[in-house]
Amino acid sequence: MALRGAAQAAKRSGLTEVVLLNTGGMSVVSAAVRDRAFELMQDLIVQLRQAGAPTVEPPYDDLVEVVEGIRSDVSNLPLHVLASWTVFDQPDEYEYAHPFDVAVFSVAIALAMGERARVVDIGLGALLHDVGMALVPVPVDYREGEGLAAEDMEKARVHPELGVRVLRQHPRVSAFTKAIVAQHHERMDGSGYPRGLRGSDIHPYSRIVACADEFSTMLIRSHLDRNMTPGEVVDYMMSAAGFEFDKDVVRTMLGCVSPFPEGALVRLSTGELAVVTRLSRGMVTRPVVRVVKEEDGRQVETSEEIDLARPEHQTTLITAIE
Numbered sequence: 001m002a003l004r005g006a007a008q009a010a011k012r013s014g015l016t017e018v019v020l021l022n023t024g025g026m027s028v029v030s031a032a033v034r035d036r037a038f039e040l041m042q043d044l045i046v047q048l049r050q051a052g053a054p055t056v057e058p059p060y061d062d063l064v065e066v067v068e069g070i071r072s073d074v075s076n077l078p079l080h081v082l083a084s085w086t087v088f089d090q091p092d093e094y095e096y097a098h099p100f101d102v103a104v105f106s107v108a109i110a111l112a113m114g115e116r117a118r119v120v121d122i123g124l125g126a127l128l129h130d131v132g133m134a135l136v137p138v139p140v141d142y143r144e145g146e147g148l149a150a151e152d153m154e155k156a157r158v159h160p161e162l163g164v165r166v167l168r169q170h171p172r173v174s175a176f177t178k179a180i181v182a183q184h185h186e187r188m189d190g191s192g193y194p195r196g197l198r199g200s201d202i203h204p205y206s207r208i209v210a211c212a213d214e215f216s217t218m219l220i221r222s223h224l225d226r227n228m229t230p231g232e233v234v235d236y237m238m239s240a241a242g243f244e245f246d247k248d249v250v251r252t253m254l255g256c257v258s259p260f261p262e263g264a265l266v267r268l269s270t271g272e273l274a275v276v277t278r279l280s281r282g283m284v285t286r287p288v289v290r291v292v293k294e295e296d297g298r299q300v301e302t303s304e305e306i307d308l309a310r311p312e313h314q315t316t317l318i319t320a321i322e
């Protein structure tokens with residue numbers, strides 16, 4: 001949601017295939033799991049839009065299988081690889097790719113926080129957190145990737161409640177999953193919606209998904225609008241920790257979710273183009289990179305790895321994902 005500016009920027013640039021997060025980066029979750037998630041979410045959203053009411057039963061068993069796939073892939077990550085975001089192929093895919101990323105981030109956070117027993121409930125809540133949007137009467141251009149106009153944002157504030165009504169159609173969806181969908185826009189300082197809940201009144205699992213949701217949305221926007229660097233998104237999340245977001249969740253997330261996928265092509269503050277070759281846990285904005293093009297676009301013949309976490313490279317920043 002709230003991708004209007006981002007989508008407009010993409011449209012302005014005349015891209016037919018919006019390079020939303022098209023980083024060429026290595027996905028941490030297998031393509032089969034991701035494609036299945038997209039397919040299931042797309043079917044569910046289309047059916048809900050056709051029904052125009054929360055009368056469609058979510059495909060519970062299939063969605064659980066997807067979450068199990070995410071859990072298995074995230075659990076098997078090599079130590080140096082962190083969860084990161086998805087490559088989009090089509091402009092309207094953010095409607096499925098965003099929930100998928102939120103599920104990947106949330107599962108990674110839940111596992112890192114030792115919430116193994118309820119990881120499926122958490123992943124399912126993350127996948128379905130915005131499902132109520134399918135029942136919000138918004139312009140068609142939203143569905144084509146335009147995002148929402150300010151006046152439609154107000155209408156969209158009912159989507160958490162509508163989402164819960166969709167979940168009620170299946171008897172096996174847990175109370176934890178419903179709490180996540182109901183509360184993913186609540187904020188620790190009471191500034192969220194729909195109920196303006198505060199602190200411990202917000203379920204701990206909802207706090208995980210709230211944080212993952214914001215991080216995913218901001219990363220997409222930073223990529224399209226170029227108004228923030230991925231590092232600034234990380235800074236923003238850190239600054240909101242303890243205010244809007246649970247600080248333990250933010251700390252955990254930034255230890256296991258990177259704003260840069262391995263293999264991503266990134267622009268450095270030196271003007272050079274580089275590939276992310278390795279991520280460092282706990283230093284999510286300071287990966288190891290290999291320069292591939294000079295500032296003037298010349299191909300680099302031989303290039304050494306630069307560890308941005310080292311003091312001598314302290315002043316070099318990643319300004320954008322290409």
Ligand SMILES: [Fe+2]
Nearest residue numbers: 001129130184
């Ligand atoms: Fe939402």
Ligand SMILES: [Fe+2]
Nearest residue numbers: 001129130213
């Ligand atoms: Fe969302």
